[in-house]
Amino acid sequence: MTKKIILAASMAATLMIALPAVAEGDYRAKAIATFNKDFQARGQASIDRLAEDGLQLICNRTGNKPPEYIAKQMEADQLADVKYPADGKMLGDWKAGEKLAQSGRGFTWSDKPGLPVGGNCYNCHRISPNETSFGTIGPTLYQFGKLRGNTPDIQKYVYSKIYNAKAHNLCSEMPRFGRVGALGEKQIKDLVALLLDPASPVNK
């Protein structure tokens, strides 16, 4: 992980020289200085959250459109970092997944620290047809398994996508739920089941 951050940082250094500025220059520097000057820790929201990691830095510096050679390399790094279940089983309990998908709690300064946190899924995605209050920041996932099948490859793909969305799209708006420790193995398995289990209402 340290290696990856170093890699990202060196790429960023290259970028700074090689790329024209995207809505930044002095203003980006001033924005960061302002965050550091004018924000304070509260609850679990510590001040170190203001610092960009390597991936955030690349996305921020390129307006979320990194050059392809950097995106491919860093996506591969993120994918290599995914920790799959030791028993190889990706499919958990879709009912538990549905419950988790409903919750938007976790990680704010007003939330109690600790796990597990909510999956936040319905905030952005249409999923089960029974839930009509869903967001539209992400694509609809209704009938996800019905349309794509429930093969081991698809299961692995969905697991890795939830674990770290950036492994498939470097500057995706979706959090890296497994990577940052928001969701553990059981939670991700349950969400995979919500999307892929033929018994899940998603696929009815």
Next chain:
Amino acid sequence: MKQNFIGALCAVAVMGGAFAQTPKKPAAKPAAKMAPAPMVEEKDAATLEFEKFRAEMEESNPAELFEMKGEEQWKTKRGPKNVSLAESCDLGQGVGKVEGAYVKMPRYFADADAVMDAERRIVWCMVEKQGFKFDEIAAKPFANANFTPDITNLVTYVAGHSRNMKIAVPLKDPKVREAYETGKAMAAYRAGPYDFSCNTCHGSDGKRIRMQNLPNLSTAAGAMKGVQGWPGYRMTGGVMLTHQWRMGDCFRQQRFPQPKYASDAIAYLLTYMIGNANGQVYKGPGIKR
């Protein structure tokens, strides 16, 4: 309800186009074709109910009670220096003048050498002119169920005197322009455990968190949605809250640390947002759910 609206507002993220672009799975169909397009214009029952309530409340807007208190506090000699804001505070339109001041802020104030939004400016006056202590004001800056700070009344009073006026942030002033550009860069800055920026939720058109529509703050109409109704009487909890409060709540949901009260950070972001709403009509202090 509270969780849906508040917890959801800036909450989550996206598989933004990611499922639709997986070269490793050529057999997969783009996710966007899987189901009918989401009904962005459709309003849920809660929204309809709220709009009905807001329409009924228009004749007796609870914000007006706070305006009245604020007017009294504006005109009364107060603080260690025993002066009134009416005789000492310049909101950019001349000492004591409140007419149209709210829609022309944030602006640059040479006496403070800072770009200030309305709330920040009034706090500055309370400290510099009346002798109140900044740390005491900043310790409890926002209302709760049992308490409404004076500053909230004062902001509401000032905002009420810009009712039905056009937003006119002086973006041609180089200091204001610098604040605007910095605020714009801050809005794009992704960080924190979930990689969110302001723009994650508020950077494009037609998005929702759950059923809550998300205004695109980079457009005039979208920015105005972020400005309209603040300061506002919030039905959730029954409290009067200011635009500064709302900005802080966005950062809470962004999983960021907390912005300091009446800081440059909030002034810059408000300059960006309110500046984008230039030319739109501000309807005065409002009601929020």
